[in-house]
Amino acid sequence: MATTPLLAGLVLRPHHTALCVDDFEAARAFFTDLIGMVVEGEMDQRGEAGLGVVVGLPGAVIRWAMLELQGYRVELFKYYNPADGRRxxxxxxxxxxxxxxxxxxxxxxxxxRLRAAGIETYSAPQDLRGGRSRPFYAVGPEGIAVEFIELRDPPPAP
Structure with a gap:
């Protein structure tokens, strides 16, 4: 039996994924220079009082950027305060x-192209789901996994 989601009628669409990094420049370059995202906004030493409240870290001071591609966004954070984040x-x-x-x-x-640029990958692309998808993972900024996936409909003939 289906139930109505609690936030039905309120959630419009996905907006972004956020990443906290140490090397802000390298992370921004990965997403802009390799993937082609564009910088929508960027601020250094961002520390308005409401930010600390929202993230649950009173007194937070960050470097921040919002990167966008085709309506999908990656939000980058580098914390100056507090600076003792765990990996x-x-x-x-x-x-x-x-x-x-x-x-x-x-x-x-x-x-x-990624391999030629020196980007480490977990493997070469693999056919999954009967050939309907062909993903591979690359090592992104700060060691995060970034998946690149080709979706095929219909899958290639055997």
Missing amino acids: AGLRQCDRGLTHIAFQVNDADEAYA
Whole structure:
């Protein structure tokens, strides 16, 4: 029996995924120079009082950017205060956010270009779900996994 979602009629669409990084410049370059995202906004030493309240860290001061591509956004944070953040687990079996994903029209070409640029990958693209998808994971900023996935409908003939 279907139930009505608690926030039915309020949630419009997905907006962004946020990443906290140490090397802000390298992370921004990964998403802008390699993937093609554009900077929608960026601020350094951002520390308005409401920010600390929203993130649950009173007195927070950050470097911030919002990057966008085709309506999807990645929000980058680098904390100056507090500066003692812990690094989360980065294996795909670790609990919590494990990766972000970008759909591509040619996984093999995306893989070849990233490898030629010196980007480490977990593997070459693999056919999954009977050939309906062809994903691979790359090592992104701060070691996060970034999936690139080609979706095929219908899957290629055997």
